Amino acid sequence: MTREEKRFQEKIKAIQDTMFVLGGKWKLPIILSIYGGNKRFNDISNAIPKITNRVLSKELKHLEENLLIKRTVIDDYPVRIEYTVTDYAFGLEEVIKPMESWGKKHRKRISDASR
Amino acid sequence: MTREEKRFQEKIKAIQDTMFVLGGKWKLPIILSIYGGNKRFNDISNAIPKITNRVLSKELKHLEENLLIKRTVIDDYPVRIEYTVTDYAFGLEEVIKPMESWGKKHRKRISDASR
């Protein structure tokens, strides 16, 4: 593999890492929902219609492992859990904003193309 | 649904549109490979180890439908096809670059966190 090919592979890998963190059907809705003030498991679940417990649970773990949200155990009764977005997650702004604006332009472009 | 919730849904939809265009295992490697000079089906196929014909064919169609590459029939013998990236595809730079740099920072962050 040439040096050039290697840089190329690293570029792809970095982009795919980003997609791994944000990709799939639910990660963005969950992050934005917590950011919007929902802290508890059932609050988040209710705020996002149709997500199941199993999937929400898995995604919360994924987001926690990737340092985007924090899980805090509050030890009164019944034991409550609070999820909050981390400061680190705010760094995603720099990637989410371009994705949002490109996605909007693209949708328009594609629907224009079919007329 | 409040106005706020609606804006929220549109934001998510736009981001997911971007992911739909770029997501999956092969789309980026294919775009970058064509951008890097591979024009013919078999060239692209050879440049990307392990991709199968079936998958390459499907992904090329997807990328063409999304206006990122152009398919040109060259009526020689045997009929050749050339794929090139479109000018429109260059607009992706604005979303790919942040994804790349965030992905790199994130990989470092995650590996530091586990020490």
Added chain:
DNA sequence: GATACCTGTATCCAAAAGGATACTTGATTT
């Protein structure tokens, strides 16, 4: 007439992602 070249398709299969539904745990109120 067999063979090779090129750009795919066709068929079948495996793995990953996501969904439905019921259940757990353990203190507390009824």
Added chain:
DNA sequence: AAATCAAGTATCCTTTTGGATACAGGTATC
């Protein structure tokens, strides 16, 4: 003693995505 609540787990199933392999179809060379 039964019911309740929060935050998930457990089990099983469906859908989506990707992979393996063979082969088509038209021309041109051997």
